[in-house]
Amino acid sequence: MIGIGIIGLGTVGRGTYAILADHNSLIREKTGVDVKVVSIAEIDRQRYQGLDADGIDFVEDAETLIDNDKVDIVVELVGGTDKAYRYITRALQKKKWVVTANKALLAEKGEELFGMAERQGCEIGFEAAVCGGIPVIRAIREGLPGNRIGYLLGILNGTSNYILSKMADEGLAFDAVLMEAQRQGFAEKDPTFDIEGVDAAHKLCILIRLAFRFPITMDEIVTRGISKVELIDLDFAREFGYRIKLLAIAKEEGGLVEARVEPAMISMNHPMANVNGVYNAVYLIGDKVGPNLYYGKGAGSDPTGSAVVSDIVDMAMRRTTGHVRTGFSAHRGDRRMKRGDESISRFYMRFKAHDRPGVLSKISGILADYDISIASVVQKERKEDDYVPIVMLTYEATEENLGLAKEKIDALPFVGGESVYMRIEESRL
Amino acid sequence: MIGIGIIGLGTVGRGTYAILADHNSLIREKTGVDVKVVSIAEIDRQRYQGLDADGIDFVEDAETLIDNDKVDIVVELVGGTDKAYRYITRALQKKKWVVTANKALLAEKGEELFGMAERQGCEIGFEAAVCGGIPVIRAIREGLPGNRIGYLLGILNGTSNYILSKMADEGLAFDAVLMEAQRQGFAEKDPTFDIEGVDAAHKLCILIRLAFRFPITMDEIVTRGISKVELIDLDFAREFGYRIKLLAIAKEEGGLVEARVEPAMISMNHPMANVNGVYNAVYLIGDKVGPNLYYGKGAGSDPTGSAVVSDIVDMAMRRTTGHVRTGFSAHRGDRRMKRGDESISRFYMRFKAHDRPGVLSKISGILADYDISIASVVQKERKEDDYVPIVMLTYEATEENLGLAKEKIDALPFVGGESVYMRIEESRL
Numbered sequence: 001m002i003g004i005g006i007i008g009l010g011t012v013g014r015g016t017y018a019i020l021a022d023h024n025s026l027i028r029e030k031t032g033v034d035v036k037v038v039s040i041a042e043i044d045r046q047r048y049q050g051l052d053a054d055g056i057d058f059v060e061d062a063e064t065l066i067d068n069d070k071v072d073i074v075v076e077l078v079g080g081t082d083k084a085y086r087y088i089t090r091a092l093q094k095k096k097w098v099v100t101a102n103k104a105l106l107a108e109k110g111e112e113l114f115g116m117a118e119r120q121g122c123e124i125g126f127e128a129a130v131c132g133g134i135p136v137i138r139a140i141r142e143g144l145p146g147n148r149i150g151y152l153l154g155i156l157n158g159t160s161n162y163i164l165s166k167m168a169d170e171g172l173a174f175d176a177v178l179m180e181a182q183r184q185g186f187a188e189k190d191p192t193f194d195i196e197g198v199d200a201a202h203k204l205c206i207l208i209r210l211a212f213r214f215p216i217t218m219d220e221i222v223t224r225g226i227s228k229v230e231l232i233d234l235d236f237a238r239e240f241g242y243r244i245k246l247l248a249i250a251k252e253e254g255g256l257v258e259a260r261v262e263p264a265m266i267s268m269n270h271p272m273a274n275v276n277g278v279y280n281a282v283y284l285i286g287d288k289v290g291p292n293l294y295y296g297k298g299a300g301s302d303p304t305g306s307a308v309v310s311d312i313v314d315m316a317m318r319r320t321t322g323h324v325r326t327g328f329s330a331h332r333g334d335r336r337m338k339r340g341d342e343s344i345s346r347f348y349m350r351f352k353a354h355d356r357p358g359v360l361s362k363i364s365g366i367l368a369d370y371d372i373s374i375a376s377v378v379q380k381e382r383k384e385d386d387y388v389p390i391v392m393l394t395y396e397a398t399e400e401n402l403g404l405a406k407e408k409i410d411a412l413p414f415v416g417g418e419s420v421y422m423r424i425e426e427s428r429l
Numbered sequence: 430m431i432g433i434g435i436i437g438l439g440t441v442g443r444g445t446y447a448i449l450a451d452h453n454s455l456i457r458e459k460t461g462v463d464v465k466v467v468s469i470a471e472i473d474r475q476r477y478q479g480l481d482a483d484g485i486d487f488v489e490d491a492e493t494l495i496d497n498d499k500v501d502i503v504v505e506l507v508g509g510t511d512k513a514y515r516y517i518t519r520a521l522q523k524k525k526w527v528v529t530a531n532k533a534l535l536a537e538k539g540e541e542l543f544g545m546a547e548r549q550g551c552e553i554g555f556e557a558a559v560c561g562g563i564p565v566i567r568a569i570r571e572g573l574p575g576n577r578i579g580y581l582l583g584i585l586n587g588t589s590n591y592i593l594s595k596m597a598d599e600g601l602a603f604d605a606v607l608m609e610a611q612r613q614g615f616a617e618k619d620p621t622f623d624i625e626g627v628d629a630a631h632k633l634c635i636l637i638r639l640a641f642r643f644p645i646t647m648d649e650i651v652t653r654g655i656s657k658v659e660l661i662d663l664d665f666a667r668e669f670g671y672r673i674k675l676l677a678i679a680k681e682e683g684g685l686v687e688a689r690v691e692p693a694m695i696s697m698n699h700p701m702a703n704v705n706g707v708y709n710a711v712y713l714i715g716d717k718v719g720p721n722l723y724y725g726k727g728a729g730s731d732p733t734g735s736a737v738v739s740d741i742v743d744m745a746m747r748r749t750t751g752h753v754r755t756g757f758s759a760h761r762g763d764r765r766m767k768r769g770d771e772s773i774s775r776f777y778m779r780f781k782a783h784d785r786p787g788v789l790s791k792i793s794g795i796l797a798d799y800d801i802s803i804a805s806v807v808q809k810e811r812k813e814d815d816y817v818p819i820v821m822l823t824y825e826a827t828e829e830n831l832g833l834a835k836e837k838i839d840a841l842p843f844v845g846g847e848s849v850y851m852r853i854e855e856s857r858l
Binding site: 015030134146148288291294295306307310322 | 448571700719720722724725735742747749751
């Protein structure tokens with residue numbers, strides 16, 4: 001019997017407990033391992049309600065749980081980074097194996113923690129840290145060892161995807177959908193991390209280290225959120241055959257790595273364009289396997305609990321034989337991050353301008369000055385505060401030039417307010 | 430160093446060899462294991478061309494390879510069932526671990542072979558037997574151990590999916606697309622196994638044993654192919670908001686198991702409806718994780734080789750520590766297969782009838798006699814051999830009643846030729 005200690009009985013903690021309780025015999029039949037929760041650390045005693053207390057040592061401080069000899073695997077589900085860091089390092093010092101769903105901690109201190117685990121002959125399982133119930137860590141690590149992965153797209157944040165899907169489907173503005181999502185529990189009271197792309201960037205950080213084996217840091221990921229996405233852009237996207245998604249994008253080619261989380265347009269025909277609502281997905285291309293896509297619920301008590309349990313079972317199977325998996329073996333080598341003048345993409349641009357002669361020629365003149373060619377233009381009569389929207393799709397241009405051109409255009413007297421631009425992520429199938 | 434012996438240098442054999450040769454150091458960096466091809470058995474000496482012969486023992490008979498002490502893992506890629514069975518059992522007798530892509534053999538004799546492997550303390554890896562490059566075996570077995578899986582949909586045959594996609598997209602008839610697919614190498618010279626659903630049934634057989642842990646046999650899977658799918662049905666499907674796919678369908682509820690491979694309609698909004706061309710996908714629902722979908726290339730040298738290599742690497746990691754995975758632990762328990770009078774679905778039906786008064790009332794009368802309610806009817810003026818097509822979507826009815834009603838309707842004097850019917854697989858999201 002392998003003893004499990006759960007620190008934190010929040011959403012994921014309760015889900016994990018419930019799966020281990022409900023499916024104890026199913027897991028034994030399937031895998032031959034017997035895993036049992038022997039201790040739970042949680043300060044809020046109300047959360048103990050409804051649990052079968054039989055054989056479980058309930059404690060208020062995590063240290064007691066970690067030090068308990070019956071606990072073989074420590075499951076850290078408190079979130080945040082300070083306490084979680086202390087708990088995990090303490091567990092590793094005691095040579096206990098660790099399972100965590102803590103993407104923020106792994107993004108910030110993953111290198112250090114995995115190094116410590118390796119030195120201690122221990123493991124840190126983190127399937128639950130990325131895409132909740134989708135076994136994407138296993139798929140990449142164990143399913144594709146014979147592949148060099150050079151391209152990865154992710155829809156990694158359920159809240160953002162829910163909001164964008166709802167805006168597109170029902171024609172509701174961002175604020176209205178966010179409020180409704182908060183009422184329904186699909187968005188946190190403070191949704192900043194979700195809607196500003198930080199949560200997705202944490203997950204992309206982990207995926208890049210695993211898939212590219214490149215030790216990227218959070219500040220190297222260009223991160224933009226969805227709070228400025230307007231209905232008009234969703235409409236134009238549809239008109240051009242695209243959808244707008246908060247995409248996590250990672251590419252490696254010729255020693256140059258690019259990593260971004262931002263609202264971007266993707267062709268309706270791409271499988272990622274049809275990932276809607278609270279669903280998450282990862283699309284990647286391996287040099288041997290070609291494209292692979294994994295799809296499922298990215299959050300929630302049971303889906304994330306399912307991922308935690310998959311780590312527990314995997315570890316329990318191997319604890320008896322002493323087979324230890326290594327963590328990240330990421331190293332930069334001679335690779336480096338792409339600069340803005342090397343990052344090339346097609347772009348969607350929307351300007352607000354007074355409807356008068358010469359406007360279009362002035363704008364396209366500035367774009368030409370920066371080597372940006374226009375693939376198509378739409379100018380609608382639809383007026384907003386005396387301005388008409390002018391929309392352009394560009395051919396490939398550098399991010400840097402686009403930013404410079406935008407600055408000049410926004411300063412024109414007949415242009416009102418900040419222009420909008422968005423990457424068009426070319427469908428690589 | 431773990432020595433690999435490859436039996437059979439066909440499409441998958443060459444892909445496997447190439448990945449191990451190209452990515453030897455990548456695999457070592459990622460996983461710490463050193464795997465090397467030490468022997469290849471292949472009668473056709475022309476297939477040795479272009480291989481780096483260094484350190485490889487080329488032999489003509491598989492027995493010599495199996496008996497070679499340097500071979501730790503035997504990779505069986507000859508296909509067929511007789512020889513492959515002999516090679517695998519011989520390898521297991523020698524206590525060697527086995528990797529195979531042979532779905533037919535596992536569907537027919539999986540129980541026996543996995544039992545033998547377990548008794549010998551060996552393993553049989555079979556990631557490559559289902560859905561080529563998609564790590565679906567790993568996802569189900571290692572990613573979802575804490576889930577009871579009760580629903581599974583598969584698009585498991587690339588040839589059939591390519592043909593149906595092409596028919597739908599380009600309005601070409603079955604025969605024309607098949608011939609073109611054969612010219613392009615997407616279909617075999619003798620495509621029977623692919624287009625008649627047998628290949629998909631082999632794979633579904635393996636998936637059901639793994640996901641439901643139910644020891645299903647091939648004759649328990651209702652198997653129909655796509656050779657009778659007509660363009661007119663693809664058109665009607667689209668009109669009603671569906672697509673036609675060769676779906677592998679498996680369900681378990683209340684101790685009743687249902688397993689089918691057949692062309693069926695699925696809502697355009699379902700993620701499986703957008704799996705096109707040679708791509709494969711598996712969609713399943715776990716009681717904890719909810720829906721999961723895995724998508725990628727189901728066949729081909731490199732994708733399938735990628736799956737073979739994932740098994741080799743996984744085994745190589747564990748050979749040193751003595752940790753052996755168990756195979757299928759499937760057992761019927763008190764579960765049984767659903768009968769035709771228990772199998773309930775909505776159906777699409779198409780009749781060819783003379784356009785005269787009373788036809789519709791006669792047909793719908795017979796359906797009513799068998800408790801089949803009609804949800805919608807379309808009768809088009811479009812004529813074919815003096816007949817008009819009458820299309821109906823039914824509410825839920827039993828398969829048995831539908832068959833009986835169809836027989837009576839087909840015997841009516843004003844009905845020309847066999848009617849067409851197809852399941853509507855309700856979108857479970």
